[in-house]
Amino acid sequence: MRVVSSVALHVFKESVRDRVLFGLVGFAALLIGASYLIGQLTAGQDVKIIKDLGLAAIATFGLFIAVFIGIGLVWKEVERRSIYALLSKPVRRHEFILGKYLGLALTLLVNVAIMTVALYLVLAYLNTHFTDNARAVWPAPAADPGMLRAIGLILLELLVVTAFALFFSTFSSPFLSAALTFGLWIIGQFNADLRNFEAVVESPAAGYLARGLSYVLPNFAVFDIKTQVVYALPVPFSQLMTTTAYGLAYIALLLTGAIAIFARRDFK
Amino acid sequence: MRWRIAIVLVCLMAAVVGLQAVQVRQGGPLAGSIENVLYVRSPEAMKRLALSYDLVLADIYWIRAVQHFGGARRSADPNRRYELLYPLLDLTTSLDPYFRVAYLFGAVFLSEPPPGGPGRADQAIALLERALDAPSRQWEFAQAIGFVHYWWRQDYEQAAAWFQRAAKYPGAPEWLVPLAATTLAQGGSRESSRLLWQEIARTADEGWYRSSALHRLRQLDAMDELDRLRAVVEAYRQRVGSAPAGWADLQRAGYLRGTPVDPAGAPYRLAGGAVSLDPASPLNPLPTEPARLR
Secondary structure, three states, rough: OOOHHHHHHHOOOHHHHHHHHHHHHHHHHHHHHHHHHHOOOOOOOOOHHHHHHHHHHHHHHHHHHHHHOOOHHHHHHHHHHHHHHHHHHHOOOHHHHEEEEEEHHHHHHHHHHHHHHHHHHHHHHOOOOOHHHHHHHHHOOOOOOOHHHHHHHHHHHHHHHHHHHHHOOOOOOOOHHHHHHHHHHHHHHHHHHHHHHHHOOOOOHHHHHHHHHHHOOOOOOOOHHHHHOOOOOOOOHHHHHHHHHHHHHHHHHHHHHHHHHHHOOOOO | HHHHHHHHHHHHHHHHHHHHHHHHHHOOOOOOOOOOOOOOOHHHHHHHHOOOHHHHHHHHHHHHHHHHHHHHHHHHOOOOOOOOHHHHHHHHHHHHOOOHHHHHHHHHHHHHHOOOOOOOOHHHHHHHHHHHHHOOOOOHHHHHHHHHHHHHHOOHHHHHHHHHHHHOOOOOOOHHHHHHHHHHHOOOOOOHHHHHHHHHHHHHOHHHHHHHHHHHHHHHHHHHHHHHHHHHHHHHHHHHOOOOOOOHHHOOOOOOOOEEEEEOOOOOEEEEOOOOOOOOOOOOOOOOOOHHOO
16 A cells, blocks of 8 residues: 555656646636636626536546546656566556556546635635625525535546546557547547437347447446536435446446556566 | 847737737728628537537527627617527527526517517517426516516517416515506506516616616606606697797796706707607617507
């Protein structure tokens, strides 16, 4: 466990030193701030628009961090040949993979936390500009703690995406890993359509195949409860728990796969 | 070396800013440039393309709808058109079915008669009917449908029916019940119109909507004042035998103390014995009243 945590800490420090990472966080904060200005362009709904933009910015910048850093986690070590030095030390291969993953997970957690604080600060500031009359018709308060549920699921989704990026980076090039990860993320948004594919095709076999794939491929749409939190619609606790379990199970599956592939790789 | 690069960068930046200023001075895009284009009109297709960004896209389409309406409304072009307004509102509310303001304001935008709007009360009602499945405050949408029937279609039976329906939704305000009764009994009267706008002005949570209601109330006040002034002009004509040439004649005859001004501060116009709003008054154009109540 000590080895895993020291690898994770190393990844985190390296990510923090990475200028792209700082740039992304700064840009996210800037976007959230700019969303206040965008709110001025429209007739009403400033708070709703800022919530929408803030949550989307957190998801988007987190996605870019997860993919572009995740795909280089293993590949960079192989490319730099530092993997030889690393594996010659008392670091087992599965510890290396787990440490890399947890390091990026920590980076994502810190980034999402910073973006969340920035979003809540903008919303709390904006809240002071409205009368009680205007606030009375909002479905949820401006700095609604309920939004944390959506942010929590965004983080979980990012952790699944990171697991995919790491999995692909154990056996393919960064370009291919990025393409595969983004591709699966997009397919994962259409999971419900795959399930209903048999309604639009004549071939029962194609329908069954699509339905089967819908169970195997990741369903990223289930992590999206932004509409529910923005409009204070009910989100059953059981659904949150099922989604969390689903995300964790997928992460465990991908990490196991990554470890299995990495364990068989020959670096001679 | 560093100084040289810095000087080159500053010079290039100045060139970029200068050339942009020249372009702005030349008058923006060339004739034939396409500004008002909506590439995807199908809400179903857009929902698919949105991935998990449906709320943000709805916001963008809403901002576009507001800008399209405002831009066309302020345009000096006599043939101004609002052809993208309904598709933009349709996309907005399809991507975000709970976008309350898009339904309420969108219906106001769509109902406004030309040249201030497209005058499509039918589309406004269609838009609002889709909002009735909202999780809360459904009464607002039912009341807004009644309002469109009342104000823009002058169909008082339908308006009263919708006000009654609105009153039955949970959380509906108490004033909807008397409003429905008044509309049915004396629909189209200025008093019932005033009651409706007063309630909107009192309860509106958005500044734009409230000022729109206050504007309508000022128009109703101006219509009352115009009626009074016309009666004064008629009384003068009966007494003197000819119409007054201007407000000064009425002042000299003791009918008025000064030049009357409308609620927006513009003086009323008296020409050829006819009283009207000054063409420059911001209260123009006054709403049309049903013939049977004039």
